[in-house]
Amino acid sequence: MPFLSNFSKSLKKAFSQIEKTQAEALAIEISANFIAGRTAGEKHKSIQSAEPEDPEDEGLTEEEKAEIAVLAALYLGYLSKFNDIAQAQILTTTKEIIDQAGGQVTPEVQDEIKKRLDDVLDGREKVVIDNVGKVRKELYVDKNLKISEVEKVITKKYSASVKTYSELLGEQASHASYEAGRKARLIKQGFDKWVFVGPADERARPWHVALLGQIFTWGTLQSDYAEKVLREPHCRHRAHVYYGDSRDTPKEKWDKLKKDAGLFWDEEAKAWSLK
Numbered sequence: 001m002p003f004l005s006n007f008s009k010s011l012k013k014a015f016s017q018i019e020k021t022q023a024e025a026l027a028i029e030i031s032a033n034f035i036a037g038r039t040a041g042e043k044h045k046s047i048q049s050a051e052p053e054d055p056e057d058e059g060l061t062e063e064e065k066a067e068i069a070v071l072a073a074l075y076l077g078y079l080s081k082f083n084d085i086a087q088a089q090i091l092t093t094t095k096e097i098i099d100q101a102g103g104q105v106t107p108e109v110q111d112e113i114k115k116r117l118d119d120v121l122d123g124r125e126k127v128v129i130d131n132v133g134k135v136r137k138e139l140y141v142d143k144n145l146k147i148s149e150v151e152k153v154i155t156k157k158y159s160a161s162v163k164t165y166s167e168l169l170g171e172q173a174s175h176a177s178y179e180a181g182r183k184a185r186l187i188k189q190g191f192d193k194w195v196f197v198g199p200a201d202e203r204a205r206p207w208h209v210a211l212l213g214q215i216f217t218w219g220t221l222q223s224d225y226a227e228k229v230l231r232e233p234h235c236r237h238r239a240h241v242y243y244g245d246s247r248d249t250p251k252e253k254w255d256k257l258k259k260d261a262g263l264f265w266d267e268e269a270k271a272w273s274l275k
Contacts, residue, residue: 003105004098007113008091015083022079022166027072029170030177034068035060037181041189041241064184071180075173082165086127090120123161130157139229141207141272143265145214147225168233176231179239183218183227191241193217195248196226198237200261206272208237209263213254215242 038060060068094113101109119125131154140150160168186194196211198204208229216223216239230237242248262275 004091004095007094011087011090011117015087019076019080019083023072023076026076026079026170026173027068030071030075030173031068033174033177034064034071034181034184037178037183038064038185039181040178041182041185061184064181067180067184068177071173071177075169075176078169079166082127082129082162085129086120086162089127090117121162123163126159126161127165128157128159132157139207139225139232141210141229143270145210147211147222147229149225172231172233175235175238179227179230183239186241187218191243192219193242193244194223194239195242196229196237197240197249198235200257200263202274203234204236204261204274205232206263206274208232208235209258209261209274210272212237212258213249213251 093116097109097112097116098105116125120127134154135151136154137149138152140148142148183194193215196214196216198208198212200209200212211226211229214226216226227239229235230239264273264275265271266273
């Protein structure tokens, strides 16, 4: 079918341009937030660091540039997969419209195709990701606050508009890059540990609340897992510097915060929950 073939080529070209724009915006967003986090990390002074602060040290190191590149590639990869599914959905819809018209691509049919295309690109029609039955890895915090990755079978389809998905990934990328920037600067200053901090309210995930006050050592497996927890969608928690002295929030205060939030271990579900 010539029309469908030409439409497919045009669609691919359009999404290629969209992805190029997304990549540029994402790179700027990630770089800006990484530098902002790096600047925030400068506010903390380490009694462990023998390296004096260099007032002229404003440029990114090669390691930091590599970290930014990895983050950009990661989140652009997510967008690219979503875009591929969006294209496939648009092509399927287009073919259905043509079939319903008996294979005739009249001006009215073309108008309908354009309308459905605009609905997807403008966010009025959601893109459906059907991974039901596939296995994915999720983070799990056990009763002793040990974090691990577990495999779970996907039971529901996921749907989101182009706008919503882009905003979600932008939010995640911003949070992740800010934390990465702070981490890079704090490690350079001699800090090797961090504390999981943030709110304990009804919007917070129970397993995130359970980790409040937990101390991690950068470079260890538990720290890697905890950093992944911080990158979960809409997470408002962060890694705070651990001084190892009176400047740190006492464990008792974290325990009280979690108790006041109604945090408890659900023995039947084998999971953290909030009353």
